[in-house]
Amino acid sequence: MIHRQSDMTVEIRSNLRGGVGDLPFRHLFSKEELGGRADLLAAVTLQPGESVGEHPHVGNGEVYWILSGSATVTEDGRAAILQPGDAEFCADGHTHSIYNHTQEPVTFLALIVPDRP
Numbered sequence: 001m002i003h004r005q006s007d008m009t010v011e012i013r014s015n016l017r018g019g020v021g022d023l024p025f026r027h028l029f030s031k032e033e034l035g036g037r038a039d040l041l042a043a044v045t046l047q048p049g050e051s052v053g054e055h056p057h058v059g060n061g062e063v064y065w066i067l068s069g070s071a072t073v074t075e076d077g078r079a080a081i082l083q084p085g086d087a088e089f090c091a092d093g094h095t096h097s098i099y100n101h102t103q104e105p106v107t108f109l110a111l112i113v114p115d116r117p
Helices: none
Strands: 009-014 022-027 040-046 051-056 060-068 071-075 078-082 087-090 095-099 106-114
Touching: 040 051, 060 071, 060 095, 071 087, 078 087, 087 095
Parallel strands: none
Antiparallel strands: 009 022, 022 040, 040 106, 051 095, 060 087, 060 106, 071 078, 071 095
C-alpha cells in the first residue's frame, strides 16, 4: 500500500495530554489500514515551545523517533535531549512527554503499538 503525502490526512490536536500548542498529526496510514498492528502512525511537528504533555501508556506502548530538529523527551520523570535519528519507546505502564525546547520546528514519528502478551 502506497500513500502519497498529498493523500495523507492531517489532524490538528490542541493542547494534547495537557501540553501546549495546536499540533498537526500527518497520519501515514489509518488504524484500519494498519490492520490492528498499530493504533497510530503519524508524523507530528512541534513548533518552538510546543509539547505533548506527560501521559501514561496502559495496554500499549509508543515510539517517538526524531526526524528533524531537537526535542526534550521525558520518560518516567527523566529528561533527555533527542536529535534526528534518536528514538524513545514508552512501554506499557510507563509515562513520557515531548517538548520543543529550541527555536526551530521539530518533527517526529509517533507509533502506538498494542501491548501483546
